[in-house]
Amino acid sequence: MARLVVVGASLAGLRAVESARRAGFTGAITLLGAEEHLPYDRPPLSKEFLTGDGTPKQFRTEDALRTDLDVDLRLGTPATGLDPEQRVILAGDDPVPYTAAVLATGATARTLPGLPALSGLHTLRTLDDARALRTAIQPGSRVVIVGAGFIGSELACSARRMGAEVTLVEAAHVPFAAAVGDELAPAIAALHTRHGTDLRCGVTVTGIDGDDRVRAVRLGDGSTLPADVAIVGVGAAPAIDWLRGSGVKLDDGVVCDETLQSSAPGVYAAGDVARWFNPLFGETMRLEHWTSAAEQGGLAARNATDPAQATPCTLVPYFWSDLYDSRVQFVGVPTADEVRVVAGGVGEDTLLALYRRDDRLIGALGVEQRRLVMRLRAQIGKRVSWNDALEAVAG
Amino acid sequence: MKMHIDTDVCTGHGVCEGLRPDVFEVGDDGIVHLLTEEFTEADRADLEDAVDQCPTQALRLEG
Ligand SMILES: Cc1cc2nc3c(=O)[nH]c(=O)nc-3n(C[C@H](O)[C@H](O)[C@H](O)COP(=O)(O)OP(=O)(O)OC[C@H]3O[C@@H](n4cnc5c(N)ncnc54)[C@H](O)[C@@H]3O)c2cc1C
Ligand code: SF4
Numbered sequence: 001m002a003r004l005v006v007v008g009a010s011l012a013g014l015r016a017v018e019s020a021r022r023a024g025f026t027g028a029i030t031l032l033g034a035e036e037h038l039p040y041d042r043p044p045l046s047k048e049f050l051t052g053d054g055t056p057k058q059f060r061t062e063d064a065l066r067t068d069l070d071v072d073l074r075l076g077t078p079a080t081g082l083d084p085e086q087r088v089i090l091a092g093d094d095p096v097p098y099t100a101a102v103l104a105t106g107a108t109a110r111t112l113p114g115l116p117a118l119s120g121l122h123t124l125r126t127l128d129d130a131r132a133l134r135t136a137i138q139p140g141s142r143v144v145i146v147g148a149g150f151i152g153s154e155l156a157c158s159a160r161r162m163g164a165e166v167t168l169v170e171a172a173h174v175p176f177a178a179a180v181g182d183e184l185a186p187a188i189a190a191l192h193t194r195h196g197t198d199l200r201c202g203v204t205v206t207g208i209d210g211d212d213r214v215r216a217v218r219l220g221d222g223s224t225l226p227a228d229v230a231i232v233g234v235g236a237a238p239a240i241d242w243l244r245g246s247g248v249k250l251d252d253g254v255v256c257d258e259t260l261q262s263s264a265p266g267v268y269a270a271g272d273v274a275r276w277f278n279p280l281f282g283e284t285m286r287l288e289h290w291t292s293a294a295e296q297g298g299l300a301a302r303n304a305t306d307p308a309q310a311t312p313c314t315l316v317p318y319f320w321s322d323l324y325d326s327r328v329q330f331v332g333v334p335t336a337d338e339v340r341v342v343a344g345g346v347g348e349d350t351l352l353a354l355y356r357r358d359d360r361l362i363g364a365l366g367v368e369q370r371r372l373v374m375r376l377r378a379q380i381g382k383r384v385s386w387n388d389a390l391e392a393v394a395g
Numbered sequence: 396m397k398m399h400i401d402t403d404v405c406t407g408h409g410v411c412e413g414l415r416p417d418v419f420e421v422g423d424d425g426i427v428h429l430l431t432e433e434f435t436e437a438d439r440a441d442l443e444d445a446v447d448q449c450p451t452q453a454l455r456l457e458g
Contacts, residue, residue: 294448371421374409
């Protein structure tokens with residue numbers, strides 16, 4: 001009998017299961033999840049989960065998964081290996097056979113090498129991490145956040161709202177450069193300065209001091225920052241260790257073709273773990289964005305269960321971040337020949353900028369520009385020319 | 396087929412509008428509005444994509 005095995009019970013894995021059923025797949029579906037929790041939404045964990053009442057946003061009830069979607073749900077059951085010859089996935093005591101598989105194991109928080117295990121030292125990726133932070137951050141706590149990327153930055157906003165004293169330390173001279181390009185990264189960083197957050201750039205962290213709990217964060221210039229809570233927010237790494245030695249091709253993610261199929265026949269990947277060739281931009285990419293995980297999860301499952309009709313994944317990347325009261329949105333890719341600000345500007349309440357490669361629009365950044373950014377996303381998907389894009393935003 | 400929008404939850408990401416600008420439009424109020432309620436089977440796949448990809452889970456398709 002046909003069996004779809006989905007590894008990773010979060011956004012991409014859930015969308016895979018839903019989509020397979022909706023497409024009429026009648027075989028068995030097994031969903032393996034390392035966490036004990038039902039699939040829940042991650043973006044709120046750095047935002048309203050911390051500042052609000054601490055209720056996780058769950059996507060589906062257990063009953064909806066087991067009964068409505070007829071899923072063999074195995075939570076708290078990490079996959080430990082995959083054998084493409086035998087077509088089995090190892091998890092728990094019995095190998096799970098598959099006729100098709102979707103790998104959606106996402107990413108795990110990176111940390112800094114050589115840090116001691118101290119109470120008060122945190123990372124943020126999972127619901128358990130977020131619960132620990134909710135308890136640790138108290139009004140008046142001195143919180144040092146290492147890494148001013150989007151998650152570190154959102155944490156800084158939330159911790160301040162929770163009444164903590166926050167210092168945000170970033171090794172690069174300006175944060176966000178990889179996400180939005182060098183030119184406009186300062187515009188996003190300016191949101192911190194405008195709201196009075198202590199952001200220190202070009203500062204490396206050399207260690208954390210403390211006996212059983214965190215006392216201070218040690219910096220490259222020899223000084224220390226006293227701290228009750230230290231949060232390391234230096235990005236995420238794809239969760240691929242369990243696949244090492246399986247023969248599935250890995251390179252900072254599961255390497256996939258344009259239909260999201262890995263090097264192992266019948267095995268597809270989706271979400272933060274997938275590195276695939278995106279024909280729309282002619283480049284290989286791995287994204288850590290909510291909408292990509294949702295879209296790829298669905299597509300990977302449809303392609304895996306009906307490979308004869310497999311369609312390529314040509315999505316236009318999209319991520320957002322909520323910083324203070326501003327919504328930052330980026331669509332497309334930031335590696336451009338030219339970046340042009342078409343509305344607002346650095347240090348203002350709003351900003352809209354277009355990114356050009358050759359004579360095509362390939363990206364757009366918006367701060368408080370909700371209406372326009374998504375229209376531009378559609379345009380990028382249609383390979384609109386630079387001149388047409390400029391005219392459209394002017395008109 | 397009926398599309399429900401939870402206007403308390405929608406924060407105007409506009410992902411839905413990016414997929415089907417003829418159906419969804421984010422207004423000046425920062426919330427999405429339906430431009431039509433007349434759907435046929437041909438719309439189903441797009442509408443389901445919009446539901447799946449809405450970052451706030453504000454959309455629900457009935458029927
Ligand atoms: C705090 C935070 C805030 C974010 N904010 C935003 C935002 O504002 N905007 C945005 O676009 N994106 C945001 N993101 C990113 C977004 O949440 C991710 O892109 C999305 O969760 C990816 O989904 P996924 O299913 O691919 O992976 P994940 O959500 O990482 O899920 C993978 C799942 O697989 C499980 N797993 C791992 N290994 C195994 C194994 N061997 N066997 C079984 N299960 C396994 C994991 O436990 C996990 O549950 C944020 C992420 C975090 C952590
Ligand atoms: S995608 Fe969701 S949040 Fe965004 S405008 Fe549409 S309904 Fe609202």
